[in-house]
Amino acid sequence: MATARRIAPIFPVRDLDAALAFYQRLGFSVRPYSGGGYGFASRDGLELHLGVVPADERRSGAAYLFVDDSDAMAAAWRASGVEVHTPQDTEWGQHEGAVVDPDGNVIRFGSPMRGETES
Template sequence: MPATTLRHIAPVFVTTDLDRALRHYRRLGFSVEAYAGADFYGYARRDGLEIHLATVEPIDRATTTSCAYVWVDDAAALHEEWSAAGVEGRLHAPSPTEYGLDEGAHVDPDGNLVRFGSPSSRETHGDAR
């Protein structure tokens, strides 16, 4: 039996520019703040989720491996919201998977990946006879 219960997890995403990263996640609907006025660490929070942002130099955007998966109520609605925000980076529309989820993704300007998914709105697996 475990000695304690795990309560929360917060991925740490790297950035070369904390101010830019905080602005980016604010436009995605997160509340953001720098750690005690520091220019090297900050937080982005939304709906009980938390992403930490840490300044690291240099970053190879082609090989950055920070990633988080976010379960959402409606992946298509989140994609529409983030599309309307007009943020930098890459945004991929959700598509149905063979395992019953609609999944999309966003890669921020530093190469950090946020994948998101919700139960599929379409039948994508099994026999439809």
């Protein structure tokens, strides 16, 4: 049986340069694909792909980012000037927040609530 090794969500964007700048503000290393219309954002061994899609074909995407401290992540992203939905405790034991990029793509991020263990 084949083993999956990693996953990279692909977020549709209308302006690649703006999207790369946004993810760079979040602490990702970014780079455009040399062929144009596509880019990459990497951080802590994670990767997002950003692809330019015509407005009439665009839909937003979403990804969940497991972090060790969602409050610290929210504070760092807020300090970079990004609007952050403040982490809240959930009934499923995660302390979750979210950011929405300029194209409507959502990164929800969470860490175990205090006293909870990660599953």
